Amino acid sequence: MKLGDIASQFQLELSGDAEVNITGIASLSEADASQLAFLFNSNFRDQLQDSNAAAVVLRPADIELAKIPCLLSENPRMAWAQIATLFDPAPLTMPFIDESAWIADTAKIGRGVAIGAKAVIKSGAVIGDGAQIGPGCHVGEGASVGAGTCLNANVVLYHAVHIGERGIVHAGSVIGADGFGFEFDASTGDYVKIPQVYSVRIGDDVEIGAGVTIDRGALNDTIIGDQCKLDNQIQIGHGTRIGHHTVISGCTAIAGSTKIGSYCLIGGAVGIVDNIEIADQVEITAMSLVSQSILERGRYSSGTGLMQGFEWKRSVVGFKKLDDILKRLRRLERE
Amino acid sequence: MKLGDIASQFQLELSGDAEVNITGIASLSEADASQLAFLFNSNFRDQLQDSNAAAVVLRPADIELAKIPCLLSENPRMAWAQIATLFDPAPLTMPFIDESAWIADTAKIGRGVAIGAKAVIKSGAVIGDGAQIGPGCHVGEGASVGAGTCLNANVVLYHAVHIGERGIVHAGSVIGADGFGFEFDASTGDYVKIPQVYSVRIGDDVEIGAGVTIDRGALNDTIIGDQCKLDNQIQIGHGTRIGHHTVISGCTAIAGSTKIGSYCLIGGAVGIVDNIEIADQVEITAMSLVSQSILERGRYSSGTGLMQGFEWKRSVVGFKKLDDILKRLRRLERE
Amino acid sequence: MKLGDIASQFQLELSGDAEVNITGIASLSEADASQLAFLFNSNFRDQLQDSNAAAVVLRPADIELAKIPCLLSENPRMAWAQIATLFDPAPLTMPFIDESAWIADTAKIGRGVAIGAKAVIKSGAVIGDGAQIGPGCHVGEGASVGAGTCLNANVVLYHAVHIGERGIVHAGSVIGADGFGFEFDASTGDYVKIPQVYSVRIGDDVEIGAGVTIDRGALNDTIIGDQCKLDNQIQIGHGTRIGHHTVISGCTAIAGSTKIGSYCLIGGAVGIVDNIEIADQVEITAMSLVSQSILERGRYSSGTGLMQGFEWKRSVVGFKKLDDILKRLRRLERE
Structure with a gap:
């Protein structure tokens, strides 16, 4: 599939070579030179720099970050949801009633x-x-x-x-x-x-x-x-x-x-x-x-947050004394 | 099914019209005029006031709360367990061995x-x-x-x-x-x-x-x-x-x-x-x-109780410092 | 199966009567006089004293604890994994393709x-x-x-x-x-x-x-x-x-x-x-x-540890006040 075909199918603006071949989608860090990747937001710019992807879908505002062909979308996650349908290997189920049913x-x-x-x-x-x-x-x-x-x-x-x-x-x-x-x-x-x-x-x-x-x-x-x-x-x-x-x-x-x-x-x-x-x-x-x-x-939310085992045990001791802690604090404040 | 028939089948005292037709059971708040509802305890008296139920099962002590026909039971939940068997749509399974087994x-x-x-x-x-x-x-x-x-x-x-x-x-x-x-x-x-x-x-x-x-x-x-x-x-x-x-x-x-x-x-x-x-x-x-x-x-029990996210995060910070809190409290008490 | 046969099959040193009949494995506390049990470590020595087992697998260092025939292993749990294979009643599955598949x-x-x-x-x-x-x-x-x-x-x-x-x-x-x-x-x-x-x-x-x-x-x-x-x-x-x-x-x-x-x-x-x-x-x-x-x-780890319901409720109150506790503690320390 050509990158240009994907762009036109989903009405995404293309920046770069429309003839690039795209055989699938992958994450930025794992895409190979025939795959399309996604920059969901600019926090992942380092992954984009190191990516081998053939092309990337990103926000127009992030276009400066890319040195490879781009598809522009205000919502790269939505573009992902759409483009992924092209590469879904899930088998089609035929309208057929199996005789063993x-x-x-x-x-x-x-x-x-x-x-x-x-x-x-x-x-x-x-x-x-x-x-x-x-x-x-x-x-x-x-x-x-x-x-x-x-x-x-x-x-x-x-x-x-x-x-x-x-x-x-x-x-x-x-x-x-x-x-x-x-x-x-x-x-x-x-x-x-x-x-x-x-x-x-x-x-x-x-x-x-x-x-x-x-x-x-x-x-x-x-x-x-x-x-x-x-x-x-x-x-x-x-x-x-x-x-x-x-x-x-x-x-x-x-x-x-x-x-x-x-x-x-x-x-x-x-x-x-x-x-x-x-x-x-x-x-x-x-x-x-x-x-x-x-x-x-x-x-x-509820819960305590995760801790190293030894320190956690001490906090659990403290948790069990919380009523006592409050009483002692009140006494000190009165004094 | 007549309310009177239900009363006699489960030996419940009836108060009101025995001829009321009962087609099913439902909660007080959703029962319609052909359904029997249950007042499990007097905390739900408001629901009983507003109920459209045809009749209600309740404790003898709560009979004053009802303006509709009643079945009296010292344990309305047990009456529920019994009466519900009359209205269970679960299909009967025939003693039959399927040839595809x-x-x-x-x-x-x-x-x-x-x-x-x-x-x-x-x-x-x-x-x-x-x-x-x-x-x-x-x-x-x-x-x-x-x-x-x-x-x-x-x-x-x-x-x-x-x-x-x-x-x-x-x-x-x-x-x-x-x-x-x-x-x-x-x-x-x-x-x-x-x-x-x-x-x-x-x-x-x-x-x-x-x-x-x-x-x-x-x-x-x-x-x-x-x-x-x-x-x-x-x-x-x-x-x-x-x-x-x-x-x-x-x-x-x-x-x-x-x-x-x-x-x-x-x-x-x-x-x-x-x-x-x-x-x-x-x-x-x-x-x-x-x-x-x-x-x-x-x-x-264990756990912390639920909190709004922002306040919870502060309590988690405190939880992690509980050992420190105990030490500081002890120091203050000594002083 | 003879205890001696088990010893030689898994190259475990035998101490005691090789002719003892073993029909299965069980825990120390439940083994009967035809079953082999395991002393995984010496913390369970009391269970060994009271055991009716025919024989026991234990560490060489624990041999003094046993008055019954023993198999010696530096790792009784590994010996267990091996010996248990002899007594596994799981049915063998034949290489056979059912015609209803x-x-x-x-x-x-x-x-x-x-x-x-x-x-x-x-x-x-x-x-x-x-x-x-x-x-x-x-x-x-x-x-x-x-x-x-x-x-x-x-x-x-x-x-x-x-x-x-x-x-x-x-x-x-x-x-x-x-x-x-x-x-x-x-x-x-x-x-x-x-x-x-x-x-x-x-x-x-x-x-x-x-x-x-x-x-x-x-x-x-x-x-x-x-x-x-x-x-x-x-x-x-x-x-x-x-x-x-x-x-x-x-x-x-x-x-x-x-x-x-x-x-x-x-x-x-x-x-x-x-x-x-x-x-x-x-x-x-x-x-x-x-x-x-x-x-x-x-x-x-995370979590609070288990408490009796009434005391736990008080600690939960304290947990929700932890940010406040820290502030009050700081104020007292400053004073």
């Missing part, structure tokens, strides 16, 4: 649907036009998958789960398992299961990573809004509702019946307890514990 | 067993009467599943794993993978694998969530006691033993060879290190790290 | 390969000699599995993923799902997906636990070096690179584009943020958050 008679399969080998589609399930159900997937009774949505291999949807259009669910995720609800029966000394009679509803344009679990609700549906993006190994408890355009990084655990707003950015390995509310546009940094509602937008 | 000749299949499409049952496995093996499940060589136990889709039991009766395992969980054990061989500079020659034994009436991993033991079986309830994405290391009636919330990680008592309540995203002991009736709050044995019942 | 015509299958029931091998995939592909596995287009590597049940490899030789991947792990990358498009108010056009390359002799997710890269391959050992439910973000011989315990989350050195020991439930570097031989204790690069070897 198990499909109930009462399932409704749209036009142009792909269903992979060994997939199981139960009675009353509805697969929208152009959807892709990967090998080994399980679509439960009455579940529905919106048009153009792709389930990768071995995804499990329980009965009555709904996923909207143009979504992606990565391999091994489980949507609609029973929420975690038991009541202790003092008369028998045992736990009694609370039936989880509601389901999960997921909006349009939602991407869900691998190994994610989203439980069905007990008193209301668990809801994930449009355009939410969930990374791998996230856990969403029963009855939790997440607004639209909220982005959650990997391994975050959200307990049940919590309401999370729209346009939130939730870091990785965060814990959020049950039955609280989080406002719109809240940012939570990695590995924080949210144990109370957050009613105002802003950035929130 | 792969079942070894030497596997023993009990009476009234359901085995889903594409399931694999290996040699010597034993499936108890009335058990349900979901589509895509894998039951390893010599593994046994107790009577009435249900494995949902794509569950993997490795060889020789035992699960008791009336259990539930949700989709994608893996029981009996090798414990994590290696010994560094200084002579080669490489790690040598320690064979994990024991297995996993799970008691009766245990529920295991989706995406859970429970490893097999190296010097003893990994054991989960009767009536334990495990939420999604929990990790249990090799050789760990958990007493009976212990409840563990999602994403908690328990390392190997640890002993946990009975009737414990372990919050979500908790970390518990290896080779320690936790007494009976210990409660651990969400996202705590347990790095030492807990020998007395009680409630335990 | 789905294998693309263009896949290349080596000699002596086992492919389990319902496995799916896509076009262009390469399975090395003696490799084992478990039931329900999915090997994507052009993915390659090295000689002698074993994928347990329901493992998913996406397209173009490469795993080296003699590896083990436990059930339900997903390798090569899309990395988590989106760019917010202010013009539409929506997120745009960044194609993840690179893949995952895993070295030789790597063990990967159950429920692990390793994402494919966007600008470079995600790389796991030779002899790395990953426990269950670990998450590795896109483009992250891990050196050789690094050991990571369960439930640890590593974000994208981070470089981790060789011979690191990373505890369980650790969080490591994106785009940082961790040097060789760094040790990180359980549940720490690594939010900055670690450039020197050593042991690192």
